Amino acid sequence: MIRQHLLVAAWVLAVTLTTSAQEVDLGVRVIASKLRCPVCQNESVADSQSELSAQMRTLIRDKLAAGETEDQIVRYFVSRYGEWILLEPPRQGVLWFVWLAPAAALLGGAVLVIAYLRRSIRPHPHLTP
Amino acid sequence: MADSQTVTPRRPLPWVWIGMAAVVIPLLLVLAFGLRRDPRALPSPLVGRMAPAFSLQLFSGGRLTLGELRGRLVVLNFWASWCVPACTDEAPVLQAIWEQYRTKGVTVVGVNIQDHEAPARTFIQRFGLTFPAGMDPRGVIAIDYGVYGVPETYLIDQSGRTVYKYAGAVSVDLLAPVMAPLLETR
Amino acid sequence: MIALLGTGSLLLALACAVGGLGVLVVGHSRKDPRGLIWGYRAAISILTFVTLAVVDMETALVGFDFSVRYVAANINRVTPLLFRIAGLWGALEGSILLWVWILSSLTVLVAHRYRSRHPGFLPYVLGVLFAIATFFLGLIAGPANPFTRLAVTPPDGVGLNPLLQNHLLMAIHPPLLYLGYVGFSVPYAFAMGTLLSGQHREEWTSITRRWTLVAWTALTAGLFLGARWSYDVLGWGGYWAWDPVENAAVMPWLVATAFIHSSMVQARRQLLRGWNLALIILVFLLTIFGTFLTRSGVIASVHSFTQSLIGPLFIAFLCVATLVSLGALFWRRKQTPDEGGFDSLLSRESMMLMNNLILVTMAFTVFLGTIFPLVVEVATGAKVTVGPPFFDRVVGPLGVLLLLAVGSGTALRWGRSGRDDLRKLGALAAGAVAITGALAASGVRSPTALTALGAAVFVALAQVTEYVRGALAHRAATGEGLLASVAALFSINPQRYYGYLTHLGLVVAVAGIVASQSGRIEVQNHLTVGETMQVGAYTLRLESLEALVGADRIIVAAPLTIGILNGTAQAGTARSSGDVDILRPSENFFRQSRTPVATPAVRSTWRDDLYVTLLAFDPKEQSAVVRVVISPMVSWLWAGGAIMVGAGVLASWPTRRR
Numbered sequence: 001m002i003r004q005h006l007l008v009a010a011w012v013l014a015v016t017l018t019t020s021a022q023e024v025d026l027g028v029r030v031i032a033s034k035l036r037c038p039v040c041q042n043e044s045v046a047d048s049q050s051e052l053s054a055q056m057r058t059l060i061r062d063k064l065a066a067g068e069t070e071d072q073i074v075r076y077f078v079s080r081y082g083e084w085i086l087l088e089p090p091r092q093g094v095l096w097f098v099w100l101a102p103a104a105a106l107l108g109g110a111v112l113v114i115a116y117l118r119r120s121i122r123p124h125p126h127l128t129p
Numbered sequence: 130m131a132d133s134q135t136v137t138p139r140r141p142l143p144w145v146w147i148g149m150a151a152v153v154i155p156l157l158l159v160l161a162f163g164l165r166r167d168p169r170a171l172p173s174p175l176v177g178r179m180a181p182a183f184s185l186q187l188f189s190g191g192r193l194t195l196g197e198l199r200g201r202l203v204v205l206n207f208w209a210s211w212c213v214p215a216c217t218d219e220a221p222v223l224q225a226i227w228e229q230y231r232t233k234g235v236t237v238v239g240v241n242i243q244d245h246e247a248p249a250r251t252f253i254q255r256f257g258l259t260f261p262a263g264m265d266p267r268g269v270i271a272i273d274y275g276v277y278g279v280p281e282t283y284l285i286d287q288s289g290r291t292v293y294k295y296a297g298a299v300s301v302d303l304l305a306p307v308m309a310p311l312l313e314t315r
Numbered sequence: 316m317i318a319l320l321g322t323g324s325l326l327l328a329l330a331c332a333v334g335g336l337g338v339l340v341v342g343h344s345r346k347d348p349r350g351l352i353w354g355y356r357a358a359i360s361i362l363t364f365v366t367l368a369v370v371d372m373e374t375a376l377v378g379f380d381f382s383v384r385y386v387a388a389n390i391n392r393v394t395p396l397l398f399r400i401a402g403l404w405g406a407l408e409g410s411i412l413l414w415v416w417i418l419s420s421l422t423v424l425v426a427h428r429y430r431s432r433h434p435g436f437l438p439y440v441l442g443v444l445f446a447i448a449t450f451f452l453g454l455i456a457g458p459a460n461p462f463t464r465l466a467v468t469p470p471d472g473v474g475l476n477p478l479l480q481n482h483l484l485m486a487i488h489p490p491l492l493y494l495g496y497v498g499f500s501v502p503y504a505f506a507m508g509t510l511l512s513g514q515h516r517e518e519w520t521s522i523t524r525r526w527t528l529v530a531w532t533a534l535t536a537g538l539f540l541g542a543r544w545s546y547d548v549l550g551w552g553g554y555w556a557w558d559p560v561e562n563a564a565v566m567p568w569l570v571a572t573a574f575i576h577s578s579m580v581q582a583r584r585q586l587l588r589g590w591n592l593a594l595i596i597l598v599f600l601l602t603i604f605g606t607f608l609t610r611s612g613v614i615a616s617v618h619s620f621t622q623s624l625i626g627p628l629f630i631a632f633l634c635v636a637t638l639v640s641l642g643a644l645f646w647r648r649k650q651t652p653d654e655g656g657f658d659s660l661l662s663r664e665s666m667m668l669m670n671n672l673i674l675v676t677m678a679f680t681v682f683l684g685t686i687f688p689l690v691v692e693v694a695t696g697a698k699v700t701v702g703p704p705f706f707d708r709v710v711g712p713l714g715v716l717l718l719l720a721v722g723s724g725t726a727l728r729w730g731r732s733g734r735d736d737l738r739k740l741g742a743l744a745a746g747a748v749a750i751t752g753a754l755a756a757s758g759v760r761s762p763t764a765l766t767a768l769g770a771a772v773f774v775a776l777a778q779v780t781e782y783v784r785g786a787l788a789h790r791a792a793t794g795e796g797l798l799a800s801v802a803a804l805f806s807i808n809p810q811r812y813y814g815y816l817t818h819l820g821l822v823v824a825v826a827g828i829v830a831s832q833s834g835r836i837e838v839q840n841h842l843t844v845g846e847t848m849q850v851g852a853y854t855l856r857l858e859s860l861e862a863l864v865g866a867d868r869i870i871v872a873a874p875l876t877i878g879i880l881n882g883t884a885q886a887g888t889a890r891s892s893g894d895v896d897i898l899r900p901s902e903n904f905f906r907q908s909r910t911p912v913a914t915p916a917v918r919s920t921w922r923d924d925l926y927v928t929l930l931a932f933d934p935k936e937q938s939a940v941v942r943v944v945i946s947p948m949v950s951w952l953w954a955g956g957a958i959m960v961g962a963g964v965l966a967s968w969p970t971r972r973r
Contacts, residue, residue: 038277038278043551047551049911051243052271052276052278055267055268055269055271055272056268059268079174080174080175080273082275083699084699084700098683098687098701098705099705101683105679106672106676106713117660117665120657156686157634213473214388
C-alpha cells in the first residue's frame with residue numbers, strides 16, 4: 001500500500017516537473033493560440049496536448065518573462081518553423097482563389113442545371129413559371 | 130410525347146467531358162507530384178542560415194557547444210528512445226558514420242528530446258553509440274532548430290551554416306552524397 | 316509461424332482474386348456459365364483466406380506476439396483485451412486488412428444473392444469487385460504487409476497511441492466507417508457493370524440504390540461516432556475540426572447523399588441516368604482518394620508513418636480507376652438517354668437536382684480546402700494553411716441553401732406543381748419566419764444562427780406537414796386513428812417516410828450544431844482546492860486532487876462539485892441543494908508515452924453540456940488549471956445523428972419481395 005503511494009508520488013512528481021503548469025498566463029495563451037501545433041492536425045499550440053506544444057508554451061512564457069513582445073515571439077517561431085506555423089497566415093494573396101472557387105462552382109453549376117432544366121422541360125399549356 | 134424538344138441534354142456534354150478531364154487529370158498529376166517530392170526533406174527556413182548556437186549537457190558529463198565544433202562538419206541528430214522503428218533503424222547508421230568519418234572531420238551529435246534519461250541511456254548502450262549525445266529536457270534546442278518530431282537530422286558545415294535538413298531515419302546512401310562535396314573542399 | 320501463415324493466406328487470397336477475375340473474363344467471353352460458378356467459388360476462397368489472415372493477426376495481437384512488427388508497434392503488455400482486438404485497425408496495414416475483409420465479405424454476399432437472378436450481369440460486378448480486391452490484397456501482401464517480422468523480438472511493444480486507448484468508441488467507429496467506405500464499392504461495381512456490359516435495367520438501379528443506402532447509413536454512423544469520439548476525448552470541447560481525415564469521410568458522404576436523391580428521380584421518372592452513374596463513380600473514387608489521403612501522409616503531418624511505396628501505389632490505382640470509370644462513362648454515353656423530361660422548375664425532382672448541385676458544391680469545397688495546401692506547395696513551395704474558418708464560412712451558407720432545397724423539395728410534388736402547392740410552400744415559409752421571429756424575441760441574437768435555424772424550422776415544418784397529410788388521408792381511407800395512421804405510413808411507403816424522418820434527424824442535428832457554435836462559452840481558470848469559479852449558470856468548486864494507479868496508466872483527477880445558479884446564488888453551499896453533480900476531469904499518464912492524455916468530464920443535458928478539462932495541476936500548491944466549456948444543445952447533435960442512422964437502418968431493412 002505504502003509502496004503504491006510512494007510510486008504514485010514519485011510518478012506525479014516526476015511528471016509535474018515537466019508538466020507546464022504555468023499556462024495561467026493569458027499572454028502565453030494569446031500567443032500560443034496564434035501558432036499551429038507542428039505535430040498535430042489543425043490544433044493550436046494553446047489547445048494541443050502534445051509534448052512539443054507544452055514545451056513551446058513554456059518557452060513562450062520564459063520569453064515573455066524576459067521582456068520580449070508578442071510580435072518578437074511570433075516572429076521567432078516563424079523564423080524557426082516557417083510561415084506555416086501561423087494558424088491564420090497573414091498573406092491572403094493566393095488564398096483568394098480558395099474563397100472564390102466554391103462560389104464560382106456553385107454559380108457555374110446553377111447555370112448548367114438551369115440550362116439543362118430549360119431544355120428538358122416539356123411544353124405544357126399550364127406551365128407554371 | 131415524341132417532341133423534338135424533349136431532351137437533348139446531350140448538347141452541353143462535350144463541355145462537361147472536357148471540363149472533367151481538365152480538372153481530373155491535372156489533379157492526379159498534382160497528387161502524384163505531391164508524393165514524388167519528399168516531404169521529409171523539409172524546406173526549413175534554417176537551411177542556408179547560420180545554425181543556432183546550442184549548449185548540450187552530455188550523457189558522458191560536461192557540455193558541448195556548437196562553437197566548439199566550428200571547423201568540422203556536424204551531423205546533428207534529434208532522437209528519442211521511444212521512436213520505433215525510425216530511430217532504432219538509424220542508430221546503427223549514425224554510429225557507422227561516426228566511426229567512418231570521424232577522422233575526416235565529421236562530428237555526429239545526438240540530441241535526445243521528449244524523453245527520460247534512463248531509457249535514453251539504455252538506448253545508447255543498446256546500440257553502442259559512442260558519438261557525443263545529450264539531453265534537451267525542455268526542448269529549447271529542438272524548438273530553436275524548428276524540430277517537428279523525431280527523428281530529424283541537420284547538416285551544419287564547417288563555417289557553422291545549416292546546409293541540409295532531413296526528417297526521418299537517415300541512411301548512408303542519403304547522407305554520403307550530401308556530405309561528400311562539403312568534405313572535399315577541406 | 317503466425318507471420319508465415321498470415322502472409323501465406325494473403326498471397327493465396329490475392330491469387331484467388333486474380334484467378335477469379337480471369338475465370339470470370341474467360342467464362343463470360345465464351346458465354347460459359349461455369350465462369351460464374353468458379354467466380355463464386357473464388358469469392359468464397361478469398362473470404363476464407365482473408366478471414367484466416369484476420370484470425371491470425373488477432374491471435375498475434377491477443378497473444379502478445381511481439382515478433383510481428385505490427386503487433387510490437389501497436390500494443391504492449393498492459394493493453395486491455397478489447398483494445399488488443401481493436402488493434403487490428405490501429406494502424407495502416409491492419410486497417411487495410413480490415414478493408415479487404417469487409418470487401419471480400421460483401422463480395423460473397425453480392426455473389427450469393429444475385430447469382431441466380433442476374434447470371435448475365437453478375438460477372439461484370441464480381442469482376443470489378445475482384446479488381447478492387449486485387450489492388451488492396453496486393454498492397455497488404457506486398458509493401459504494407461502487417462505480418463512482417465522484426466529481426467529481434469522486443470520484450471514489450473510500443474502500445475497504442477494513448478488517445479486511441481481512452482475510449483470505447485475507438486473500437487466501434489473504424490469498423491463502421493470502413494463498412495461505409497467499402498460498402499460503396501458494391502454500387503460502384505453495379506454501375507460499372509451497367510456501363511461495361513452495355514445493358515441497363517431499372518432493377519439494377521434499385522439494387523444500386525439500396526446498397527448505397529446501406530453504405531450511407533454506416534458512413535453516417537461512422538461520421539457521428541467519430542465526432543462524438545473527438546468530443547469525448549480530445550479535450551478541446553469541439554467535435555469537428557475539418558481535418559483531412561474528417562474531410563476524407565465527409566466528401567463521399569455528401570456525394571452519396573446526392574446520389575440517394577437523384578436516384579429517386581431516376582426511379583420515378585427515368586431521368587438523370589447518366590448523372591447518377593457519374594455520381595456513384597465519384598463516390599467510389601472519393602473513398603479511394605480518402606483512404607489515400609489518410610494513409611499516404613501526403614497532406615498530414617510530416618512524421619506520418621507511411622512514407623513508402625504505398626502512396627504511389629494508391630495514386631496509380633486512383634488514376635487507373637478514374638480513367639477506366641470515366642472512359643466507360645464516355646464510351647456508353649449514348650446508352651442511357653433520359654426518357655421524357657422535367658415538368659417544371661418547381662417540382663420535387665427539380666429541387667432534388669438543386670440539392671444535388673449544392674451537395675456536390677459542398678463536396679467540391681471540402682475537397683478544394685483539403686488539397687489546396689498541397690497544390691500551393693507543389694506549385695510555389697510555400698506552405699499555407701486552409702483551416703476551419705474557410706470551411707465554416709463556405710459550407711455554412713451552402714448548408715442553409717441545402718436546407719431550403721430540402722424543405723422545398725418535400726413540400727412540392729413530383730411533376731408539376733399547382734397553385735395549391737405554391738400556397739403550401741408560402742405557408743411553410745411564413746411559419747418558419749414566424750417561429751424564427753419568436754426565437755429572436757426570446758434571446759437568439761446572431762443573424763447567422765437565426766438564418767440557419769429558420770431554414771431548419773422550414774424543413775421541419777415541411778416534413779411534419781407531409782406526415783399529417785399522409786396520416787389524414789390514411790385515416791379517411793381506413794378509419795384508423797391518427798397515430799396509427801402515421802405508423803402505417805412507414806409500411807406503405809418506407810422510402811418516402813423514412814426519408815422524411817431522416818430529414819427530421821438532420822434538423823435536430825443542425826439545431827444542435829447552430830446552438831453549440833453560436834452559444835459557446837469557454838473559460839480557462841486556475842483554482843486552488845476549495846476555490847469556486849462561475850461560468851455561465853454553473854458554479855464549479857475544486858474539491859481535491861486525486862491520484863489513482865491503473866494497470867497501464869496513472870490517473871490524476873480533479874473532482875469538481877457543480878452547482879447550478881437559479882436566481883439566488885448558491886456558490887459554495889453545494890451538497891444540500893439537489894441540483895448538484897461532481898465532475899472528475901483527469902489526466903492520464905500512460906506508461907509508454909511522455910505526454911499525459913486529458914480525459915474531459917462532461918455533464919450533458921438537453922439544454923447544454925458542461926465540459927471540463929484538466930489542463931495542469933500542482934500537487935504542492937494543491938491547485939489545478941481547468942478549461943470549462945459550455946456548449947448549448949450538443950446532445951441534439953447526437954440525437955439527430957441517431958435519428959438519421961436509425962431511419963437509414965429501418966429504410967434499408969430488407970423487405971419482402973413485391
